[in-house]
Structures are given as structure tokens and as C-alpha cells.
Amino acid sequence: MAQMVCVAVLTTCCVACVSIPEGTIPAKNDPWEGFNRNVYSFNDTLDDYVIRPITKVYEAVLPVAARNAISNVFGNVGDVFTAVNQLLQGKPGLAASDVARVMANTTFGIAGIFDVASHFGLEKHMEDFGQTFGVWGFSDGPYMVLPFLGPSNVRDTVGWAFDIKTDVLGSAITDVPVRNSVLGLRAIDQRSKFLNASSLIETAAFDRYSFVRDAYTQRRRSRILDGKLPPDEDDNYTQDPEAKTEKKLP
Amino acid sequence: MKNMRFTFIPFMMQRRIMILAMMLMASVATSHFSYAQAVDATPDGLVKFMVNDIMSSIRSDKEIMSGNINKVIALVDTKIVPYTDFGRTTQLAMGKNWSKATPEQQKLIVTEFKTLLIRTYAGALTQVKDQKIIFKPFRMDPADLEAVVRTSVIDKGDPVQLDYRLEKVGDGWKFYDLNVLGAWLIEAYRGQFNNQINASGIDGLIKFLQDRNIALAKAK
Numbered sequence: 001m002a003q004m005v006c007v008a009v010l011t012t013c014c015v016a017c018v019s020i021p022e023g024t025i026p027a028k029n030d031p032w033e034g035f036n037r038n039v040y041s042f043n044d045t046l047d048d049y050v051i052r053p054i055t056k057v058y059e060a061v062l063p064v065a066a067r068n069a070i071s072n073v074f075g076n077v078g079d080v081f082t083a084v085n086q087l088l089q090g091k092p093g094l095a096a097s098d099v100a101r102v103m104a105n106t107t108f109g110i111a112g113i114f115d116v117a118s119h120f121g122l123e124k125h126m127e128d129f130g131q132t133f134g135v136w137g138f139s140d141g142p143y144m145v146l147p148f149l150g151p152s153n154v155r156d157t158v159g160w161a162f163d164i165k166t167d168v169l170g171s172a173i174t175d176v177p178v179r180n181s182v183l184g185l186r187a188i189d190q191r192s193k194f195l196n197a198s199s200l201i202e203t204a205a206f207d208r209y210s211f212v213r214d215a216y217t218q219r220r221r222s223r224i225l226d227g228k229l230p231p232d233e234d235d236n237y238t239q240d241p242e243a244k245t246e247k248k249l250p
Numbered sequence: 251m252k253n254m255r256f257t258f259i260p261f262m263m264q265r266r267i268m269i270l271a272m273m274l275m276a277s278v279a280t281s282h283f284s285y286a287q288a289v290d291a292t293p294d295g296l297v298k299f300m301v302n303d304i305m306s307s308i309r310s311d312k313e314i315m316s317g318n319i320n321k322v323i324a325l326v327d328t329k330i331v332p333y334t335d336f337g338r339t340t341q342l343a344m345g346k347n348w349s350k351a352t353p354e355q356q357k358l359i360v361t362e363f364k365t366l367l368i369r370t371y372a373g374a375l376t377q378v379k380d381q382k383i384i385f386k387p388f389r390m391d392p393a394d395l396e397a398v399v400r401t402s403v404i405d406k407g408d409p410v411q412l413d414y415r416l417e418k419v420g421d422g423w424k425f426y427d428l429n430v431l432g433a434w435l436i437e438a439y440r441g442q443f444n445n446q447i448n449a450s451g452i453d454g455l456i457k458f459l460q461d462r463n464i465a466l467a468k469a470k
Binding site for chain 1: 400429432466
């Protein structure tokens with residue numbers, strides 16, 4: 001499988017051979033831009049011809065209620081994982097809130113089919129190892145586009161390796177075909193949440209690759225701070241924007 | 251009789267003056283009242299008004315719910331654009347490139363970028379269904395000239411962060427930056443403007459935006 005992936009990625013890289021558009025200013029956090037653009041285009045093609053069509057069929061076949069139920073069940077399992085990362089990030093209060101979510105949704109929400117916790121006012125959070133490492137002080141490292149998975153960076157890629165190691169679904173289900181089906185379903189569920197996003201980016205971005213990269217970098221930094229503004233942001237916002245960008249880079 | 255008439259007329263005039271005075275007072279009172287109620291008097295009030303207004307307009311329109319993008323664009327024009335400062339958005343997104351453009355070029359860039367953003371907002375709004383908007387607690391100092399209003403859109407179980415950055419313009423507030431899922435729009439566009447201008451100059455940027463808008467208008 002891994003070999004097939006490598007061959008597929010390398011083939012598209014050689015066939016498509018996307019080059020950096022002329023006049024592009026090299027981004028400090030993207031030294032591997034040439035390679036990344038190729039993987040990006042591979043993912044894009046894969047999405048156009050395989051993943052998005054499957055997701056559309058999924059949305060057409062299953063009624064909203066069923067899809068929401070599936071989404072909630074995966075979300076409930078994900079909350080356990082989030083709670084663990086909250087603890088690792090030194091946020092016991094939020095960890096407790098996430099554990100309470102899991103308890104409420106597993107019992108009153110019938111095995112997680114209904115997200116009753118959100119109705120009780122317990123907000124859903126999403127924490128992963130990439131964010132945990134960020135909280136611990138690891139910087140982003142160079143930007144990377146991973147085949148199949150999309151935007152990432154060195155820290156988040158290491159984080160992702162820990163994510164799959166600790167994935168409850170991956171380790172609890174021993175029957176391989178069942179496990180693969182479950183993981184595949186989860187991937188489609190994830191994709192269906194952002195089905196509209198790709199057309200929005202296509203409208204909004206001058207150059208999709210760099211737009212996605214810059215937005216991803218911003219989003220991950222914001223997630224690590226749990227959405228709080230860096231203390232200096234407000235003061236600098238109206239000033240020279242360049243000065244601020246410089247300041248934010250670690 | 252003559253005497254009565256004499257007293258009667260002043261009485262009528264008195265009444266008229268009274269009524270006029272009352273009307274005047276009432277109009278002053280209502281104008282004060284409407285000032286206090288102006289939708290853009292506070293940042294959080296404005297965002298709440300704008301969001302609720304557009305969501306209910308969309309939900310009550312069958313054509314929009316079935317995906318008529320041009321109707322959504324018209325709606326964005328009337329319900330959102332009056333409370334935005336696209337000039338500020340464009341200027342900040344262009345950063346140091348802003349001063350490289352002549353006033354005429356600046357005007358063109360704002361117009362084209364505004365058209366592109368309106369279309370993007372409209373595209374996002376075609377997804378409005380039964381999402382719930384949660385307005386996060388908001389506080390500000392009365393002297394503040396900038397404010398961030400935080401909201402969360404609950405869509406398919408996952409909260410989607412959507413924050414608005416506003417500035418005080420005269421007595422009211424206007425929004426000029428959006429945060430979607432942790433990324434601020436202006437910051438995400440800085441690299442886009444930088445690269446486009448580096449590649450083809452200010453005129454190239456204008457041409458690029460014009461072509462993009464024409465293509466998008468044709469596509470739907």
C-alpha cells in the first residue's frame with residue numbers, strides 16, 4: 001500500500017510537474033514549495049475524481065439525520081481523544097468538560113448518536129497532538145503538503161503520527177476489513193463537512209496553493225492559542241502590516 | 251358674538267401651537283429614540299442585527315434556499331455591504347503595496363476586490379440551512395475604536411469559528427475583517443496581493459481581478 005502511494009504520488013509529480021508560478025515571492029515557512037505544489041495538485045486531482053464524487057454520493061444516498069448520527073458518533077469518540085490532549089496541554093478544566101460531553105452523549109445521546117452535550121451548553125473542542133506540541137513550545141517547522149491528508153507542517157506531521165497511534169478506532173477494531181470501512185467512513189464524514197469549502201477557496205483565492213498554505217498556518221497558530229489573539233496583535237493591527245508579520249514568526 | 255369670536259380664535263391658535271409643539275417634541279424624542287436604537291451603535295449589536303437579518307432573509311426565500319447565487323449577492327449588497335469598509339480591508343490586505351498604486355488604481359482595486367469578496371460571502375451564505383449562531387460574550391471599553399465580535403456557527407455538530415473585526419466610523423461601527431476557522435481574511439490575502447503584484451504589477455493585479463470577476467459572473 002505504502003509503495004503504491006509513493007508510486008502514485010511520484011507519477012503525478014512527474015507527469016503533472018506543477019511549477020511555482022512566476023513572480024511568487026518565496027515564503028519563509030515553505031522551503032519545499034516546489035515539491036509541496038506537486039503533492040497539492042495530486043491531492044486536488046484525487047479529490048476531484050475520487051473523494052469528492054464519493055462524498056457527493058454519500059450525501060445523496062444518506063438522509064441528513066443518518067449523516068448527522070454518523071458524524072456525532074465519530075465526534076463522540078474524538079472527544080475522548082480531545083480530552084486526553086487537553087490534559088497534556090495542562091487544561092484540566094476543559095478536559096473535564098470534554099469528559100462530561102462524552103458521558104452525556106454516550107448515555108443520554110444513545111452511544112453518541114445525538115450530541116445532547118452541545119444542547120446542555122458544553123461546547124465541543126478539537127485538540128490533537130500537533131496542537132499539544134505547539135502548546136509545549138515546538139514551532140511549526142516547514143510547511144508540508146501530505147499526500148491524501150493535505151496541508152500540514154513538520155510539527156503537525158509528527159503530531160499526526162501520534163494521533164493515529166492513539167486512535168481508539170484504529171486499535172480497538174481488530175477485524176481489518178471492518179476497521180478499514182470504519183476509517184473510510186470517518187474520512188468521508190470529515191470531507192462532507194467541508195464539501196463547500198473547495199469552491200469557496202476557488203472563488204476567493206488568487207492562487208489556491210498559497211492561500212490554503214497561509215490560511216492553514218494562521219489557523220493552526222490560532223488553534224494552539226485556543227483562538228485567543230496574541231497579546232500584541234491588536235496594537236499592531238493598524239500599524240504597518242509587514243512589521244507585524246515579521247514579529248509573529250518564531 | 252363678536253367678543254366670543256375674538257376669544258375663540260386665539261384658543262384655536264393656542265391649540266395649534268400646542269399640537270405643533272407636541273409633534274415637535276415627539277419627533278425629537280423619536281429621533282433620539284432611533285439614535286439609541288441605531289443598528290450600528292455598538293459592535294456586538296451591529297453583528298447580531300446583521301447576522302440575524304441575513305439569516306432570516308435567506309431562510310424565508312425559497313429561491314435562495316434552492317441555490318440562486320445572484321439573489322444571495324443582491325442580499326449581501328443590501329444587508330451586509332452598508333456595514334462594511336471594503337476600502338480599509340483592501341488597504342490593509344495590500345500592505346505596503348497600497349502606496350504604490352495611484353488613487354485611481356486604488357479605487358479600481360477596491361471595487362474589484364469588493365466584488366470578489368461579495369461573491370465569496372454569497373457562496374458561503376448559500377449553505378445557510380438550520381445552523382445556529384452563538385454570540386460569544388462581548389466586552390469593550392467605551393473609548394475603543396476597534397472591536398472583535400466573536401461568534402460560533404454550529405453546523406453539523408462542529409462549531410465553526412466566525413469572528414468580525416470592526417472599526418468605529420463616526421457614530422457607528424463598520425466591519426472590515428473576518429476570521430474564519432482561526433484565519434483572518436486580511437492576513438490570508440496579504441501573500442496573495444504580494445505575489446500578484448510582484449508577478450505583474452499593480453495594473454496586472456487589476457486585470458487579474460477584473461478577469462476573475464468576469465469569469466465568475468459568467469460561470470453562474
